[in-house]
Amino acid sequence: MRTAVKGIALNTFRESARNKVFYLLVFFGVLFALSSKLVSFLTLGDAMKVLKDTGLAAIHFFSALIAVFTGVNLVYKEIEKKTVLNILSKPVSRDQFIFGKFLGLALTMLVALAVMAGIFFVFVALNGGGFDPAIALYFLMLLLELLIIVAISLLFSSFTTPILSFIFTLSLYLIGHVMWTYNEFKVVLKAPLWRGFARFLYYLLPNLAKFNIKNEVVLGTPPGAWTVLLSILYALAYILALLCLTILIFRRREFS
């Protein structure tokens, strides 16, 4: 059973790793991160801060793109091209299939992020900066965010087309970064029904802003251990809930 999950995960990773779009996005992520040097020349103030700020923002943007692009296609493609028949006709449960797919995507994101982070650390060092543990923490939080995005895209790709999955996942990604607006909605909305609805959405939708600690890292005030621990627990719970929902949907799917 464990071998089956491992096999599906490794095959998923291999599929992503042999996709040219994946390399292209990693390449652009690195390129834009390195171009932060150029931005630091053109901006007044602490050059290292600007370099870190724009570099991390570029890595954030491109790694999120990789997460959405790889996630929305994978399950849909398996169903569309009927490769799923070769897997599920063997002693593999649908739960194992989804779990394996998620682990493969998670591994893909880990490797992509590790490559970009590694290059970024070297780049910072070459520009006179030392190793900053806060930046490592930033990458850990970013990885958690990417895993949530991947789980969201997996959910949508288990029952809809890649285009719709892409739109839905991207929408949730954007909404997830503006969850702070809930506090303003609370003030504006007077009717209890609407307030309740807004509150419901606040807890239902992913609060991805929690994981974006770029400003704190760049300014040298990283979040404390307790905040990090809560964010980790939040990410794990959210991913688990998404995977359970995906499995429930996928169990009912028929492959005609």
Added chain:
Amino acid sequence: MKALEIKGLRKTFRSNFMLKKYRVLKGIDLEVERGEIYGFLGPNGAGKTTTIKCVLGLLNADGGEVLVEGRPVAAIDSRRCVGFLPENPYFYDYLTARELLTFAASLFDLPPPAVRERIGALLHRVGLSGREDLKLRKYSKGMIQRLGLAQALINDPDLLILDEPFSGLDPIGRKDMRALIFSLREAGKTVFFSSHILQDMEMMVDRVGIILDGVIRRQGKLSELIARSTQYYEVACTGIAEGRLAQIQSNYAVRDGHYVLTLASDADVNLVVESIIHNDGRIIAVTPVKMTLEDIFFSEMRNGQ
């Protein structure tokens, strides 16, 4: 215990927001004995692939029972002893044959040392030795079909389910596939394959089930189905005056210098043969003309309309 038992299998597809129903399987009953080649014959859209997918748990049946080697299909372990080749198989084109088979083996929890040995043997068996490290996007359709069979055999299954295994193969490919299926039977495996190509069925199967419009219309040993289906008898004779022959039986023709009479029953044959001999004629041959599988198939199709 049967290799495969299907009782009262029903399946309905719905479309247009569940409003429209299509009853694809209307109560399939069939049994596949161990060690035989069972042909599942039917035209396109008869329900062959739907039946197979219900057997493999890829579709949820509305009702009925499916037992694979005595185990209900809902148990995932029932697929441990099954190999499956889908119709027009497609595999990950970024993998090589070796990688694909290693992946297939991982789904069965097979130990890696045994897998390496088995992959080499399987690739040799399906005629893909020397191509194991070529990316599948470079494979021809025939090679993909062979590889499909290899991945279906990775777990050394007792029951092999092949959905239209000859589809898209050239004559050489078809011959090779037939030889492979025969060799599997010789090795004691059960082969259940679907096809709409009568020639393949007639050449290969021990038993056949004819499915039409979601129902099994005929099932049994091919030899018995054909033996039961004698259409008429032909009696070839010579040495008798044509005038006498015409008095005995008016329905005759001249073929290769002999008279050939067409008779409806074996009782008629006895009477006519006696009369010919009594009139100084000589019997050259008495041939029962049987229905071919094609005749049986089309007769069932006509009955169904």
